[in-house]
Amino acid sequence: MTGRNSESESVCPLSLGYDFYRDPQPVYREIRGNGGKPTEIVLETGMAYLPPNLKAWLVTSYEDVEFVLRDPRFRKSINEAMPLFAANSPAGARAQGRSSLLYDNMANNDPPTHTALRKPLNGAFTSRAITTKRRVVEELAEAALDAVAGTTDFDLVQDFAFPYSISVICDTLGVPAEDRREFHSWVQTITGEATPEALRRDAAKMVDYLSELLRQKRSGGAEDVLSLLARSLDEPQAVAQAYALLAAGYETTANLIATGMLTLEASPEQKKRLWSDRSLVPGAVEEMLRHQSPFNLSLYRYVTETAVVGGTEIPAGSIVFLAFAAANRDEARFVDPDTFAIDKVRREHLAFGGGIHNCIGKHLARLEAEVAFDALIRRCPELAVRTPAESMRWKASPTFRGLRSLLVGPGPAATAEEEA
Template structure:
């Protein structure tokens, strides 16, 4: 059996593959990559929620790769980030950055985000197609997170390109090179901030590192890289996916235009319908366990698929239908448990503001090309469009 997650048809539309796999078993052994490698893939909702919170599934990839030769050259700032830690290290690192993404902190950023969106949409042509990904879904979250971290404007285009290459499926050399480029950029930024301190989040982390040594230098660089990449990748994909879902469902689009107060609640259904994270980053079993009736041995990789779990008919009736009245607050697009995306409040705010402006300012917005001509990113981790041509 070939790797079902590398088929070109999977990138264009993963949901038939997810449904077929889930129909066979909510947790099963699947080939991943070449050379006889395999992982256990979790596609059922109940099983995914359980797996996200199971301490026997470790995120500390270093302990599993210790002593094993590797053909990869991923910078440690990427391969050994906070995402690849377990308690208590994970809690220590997460606590240092959580306050920047609280509901209150995000609320204070809403006027800034709204201004950015208005400025970007002011530049849209009033006739002819416009690419929503290139002109809104990419620059908005990149600008916001770069502003939060203090990344110079001159570096922001490169940051986006490197970040995209980190997730290029089947192209390890590109991903490895991008990891070094983005780590180098953050190392240079930290040095510049030390020379000329400011008031950004990076400055706060430097103060922690240089003040009482609660952060090592590699941890400081790794946190900066993680915040930069995670701070925009998911949001970019979500804005594009959500906009596409709405223009493909005119009745839902019309309803949100007539009742814009519903948009806040609709965000969860849009996240469920086409999750911006298809398959979460690797976990490894620290001991043998049984999940969804499947026995998983110790020391093997486990992949949890929020994109599949969010379309599980055992949890959501008619899961392939967009339903703005559905209660989907339990959707798993941002994960679950201690590793749940800490930037979720910021991502939700950016998407809500962007979609509200799109809906209200362009009442005639519609797709500019047929669905089969849309280009999707070739990455199993992220689910996102390369471009979304719209007529406004």
């Protein structure tokens, strides 16, 4: 369900569920039509440490999102947030519980914890460091397409986007490629809608797996990212950081590849231009990031004292979510924001967040998406979406907006070796 619970818009919050997860833009247009001010919401779906029917505030305008990103009254601390989740839930409802140390990562904490957790990673994710990985990333894209070579149709999500992006993050972090299927399954449970029992089970499996892998890394001499974490942080911190990098490091890129393809299919002239000129790929990826925003909502924040945002008073103790996907279509910031135009490079978008919590993997995400579309254009010249819109299934997540599958075709006509 998505909509007002009664005729009194000033009293009843917006209830956000599966329709919103599939396409949040109608809700954002409604909020803009009512002045674009911060809006009270109820998130119907519980996941990870969030309880079902959580009451919160949604900030949608570009100006207001930037304000909250930089205002120290809006904080992140997973320990301090847990009782606030309970306080902002219906009577008797319980959060899934902070049942795992996975959630105590830099994305869920402000300085000084955030600073200490992020410091070991800074050098590994600079633009210069990521540029050196291009050849490896290209090889991984080719390998993923080789696996579907000669097919009439293939699943862009399950057969290409996920295997490719998982391979990239495995290579970057130093995770054995043979383990990727297992941790992919665990991540899907943890980041989507799951029963408390399933969540606890797969979170525990992820903790056990990462703990053992990091112990091995600590005693080895490798220089991959997990080895840096293992030697720089204590085990619980390293496990939480490794999980955050694994989950966000492939989920968002895989989602962007699928939603980007879907957007191109809905913009045939733009797709035709891109498929005839691969030099347009970097600009097209930047526009996909703005237009599709693989992070729909931010992770939580809470406000430590009553604050006025965009003329609206948000009470102390409130949970707050930032709508990056709304800010990136704000007509006060972008000209004709709902139009997808690959030759308009609008890098001021907030697809990677901002402030101290700007995405550490943004350079890797851009590289992955650029390499993916370059390979798809070159090896699948007639690629088109086969799945009807009414059959598309979307992930039940307010944060990671992505398709569960997307049938496309025809597949690559030849393997990379045969093509050469």
